[in-house]
Amino acid sequence: MTTGTAVTKSSPVVVVPSESGKTTPPPAAYTIALSLFDLIMLPFPMKLVLAFDRPIHEPVETIKRALSRALHHYQPVAGCLDGEGGIACTGEGVAFVAASASCALDEAMATLQEMDLTSRFPGVFCCDTDPLLLVQVTEFSCGGFVVGVTWNHLLADGAGIGQFLCAVGELARGVSPPSIAPVRLWDDALQALPPTVVTTQRSTVDNNGSRYLVRHDIAVPVSLVSRIKGESGGCTAFEAVAAVIWWCRIFDGDAPAPLCFPCNVRTLVGAGDGYYGNCVVGQVVPATSGAVASRSVADLARLIRRAKENVPDLLLSTSGSDGGKAAAPPDAGVQAAPPLQLYDGFGVISWVNLGFDAADFGGGGAVRVMWHEDRTLLPGCMARGKR
Structure with a gap:
């Protein structure tokens, strides 16, 4: 166990795709090509923190199970980069960390940015051998919880991760299959970048x-x-x-x-x-x-x-x-x-209107949506609403 600023974290576990809560053998590995929209991005990590002040039953286990079921629908998320401009859909899974904080969520609102609420990739940039997605769920003493998501930007943009998290939320609430059918393969009929x-x-x-x-x-x-x-x-x-x-x-x-x-x-x-x-x-x-x-x-x-x-x-x-x-x-x-x-x-x-506010794991939407970065490469501003 490792302890950060009032946060105790368990060792990471791997969450693999499953259907109806039952682990199934991974499908035969296949590869999807990254589009030019993907390849103009560097493989740098993006971090998102969603804070929820209304308790749900066993948030760590509930979200972990829903994440596993979501990966069944979003197979590329559970894969890895193949080193040749594609994602190998191997079903290897994503890294998941359970954590707890020693204070109530409302007591920590002003310092959430400084707390250890997300998992990190080993390097400044993501490697081909790294999972494409890291998830951490931190429970607070009041019953509130925080979902921290770190992903390789080559996998998806903010709107894409927002859609994925909404799907996890739907599955956590018993909605199956997710209301939006996921599509990751770039259709050649779509307009390409000049x-x-x-x-x-x-x-x-x-x-x-x-x-x-x-x-x-x-x-x-x-x-x-x-x-x-x-x-x-x-x-x-x-x-x-x-x-x-x-x-x-x-x-x-x-x-x-x-x-x-x-x-x-x-x-x-x-x-x-x-x-x-x-x-x-x-x-x-x-x-x-x-x-x-x-x-x-x-x-x-x-x-x-x-x-x-x-x-x-x-x-x-x-x-x-x-x-x-x-x-x-x-x-x-x-x-x-x-x-x-x-x-x-x-x-x-x-990050307004990207779907982050709509992610609901059973107790309603997030009361706080935050960009959570260890380092910033370009002077900039992450604009968000009153929350």
């Missing part, structure tokens, strides 16, 4: 080093968001929050200060509701610090909205002459920036 987008995305990821950055929690008041919405002509909460943080993060006038954010493009490329692989592209709004500082926050929100509206054009870009920047919003006050480097750029990611 070569310019692939080049730009890979360049952006590869240019980011491994420097440790300081983490802060910043609250953007609802009143400020509402004011920006009114001044901008009706932007979204994401656009308002991104504009505020972008405006605050300024340096000297000539320094590049591009904003980047991922966009879910499932509907644009024809992927169905059940597809849970990666299906995002990063949109960049090029700028310098001076250009950002000279604009109102409402103006910046409008620029972000325009960039979002231009994502379909980004996917249609097939010429290499534009360097993959065809979708950058044209504006005389915002100058083009060089390729995104470690500290130049600023990324904003929203």
Whole structure:
């Protein structure tokens, strides 16, 4: 047994796919190819923490059994990378850790980010021999519990993991089969990424080093968001929050200060509701610090909205002459920036509407959804709602 900050963890066990709670022999191994949407990602770990304040019966065992049954429907999740651009669906399973905390959940809410609530991969990046998914369930003294999920980004994006966790929740509540039929194989009939987008995305990821950055929690008041919405002509909460943080993060006038954010493009490329692989592209709004500082926050929100509206054009870009920047919003006050480097750029990611809040293991949805990172490679913000 190992003890962290008020958290006692058991040794990891392997959860393998099963049907109706009974372990079944793994199917004959098969391999599915990763799509270009997967391969533009590095195999870095993503961490998610879901906190539930309403008790359920034996949360560790309930979620463990439901996880096993979910893997029966989501066979690739229980596999591993084959080292050749695919996932070997071997049924090897995922790592599962049971843990307990010595305090009540409401007493720990302010310090959840510092608690040991997730499992870790051995290295900074995931190896081919690592499981694709790690799950930890931590019970608190009040009966509340936290589900910590760590996954290899090559497996799925946030929407895909949200769908998977909703399926685990349904199975925990006795709903079988899951309401959404999972699809992981990329259909050749679906729209692929243009070569310019692939080049730009890979360049952006590869240019980011491994420097440790300081983490802060910043609250953007609802009143400020509402004011920006009114001044901008009706932007979204994401656009308002991104504009505020972008405006605050300024340096000297000539320094590049591009904003980047991922966009879910499932509907644009024809992927169905059940597809849970990666299906995002990063949109960049090029700028310098001076250009950002000279604009109102409402103006910046409008620029972000325009960039979002231009994502379909980004996917249609097939010429290499534009360097993959065809979708950058044209504006005389915002100058083009060089390729995104470690500290130049600023990324904003929203985990709202990805399905995390909808995951219900029997007592209702999560009261807190958190990004839980050991290290951050790119200056950025993980935006979330009031929870």
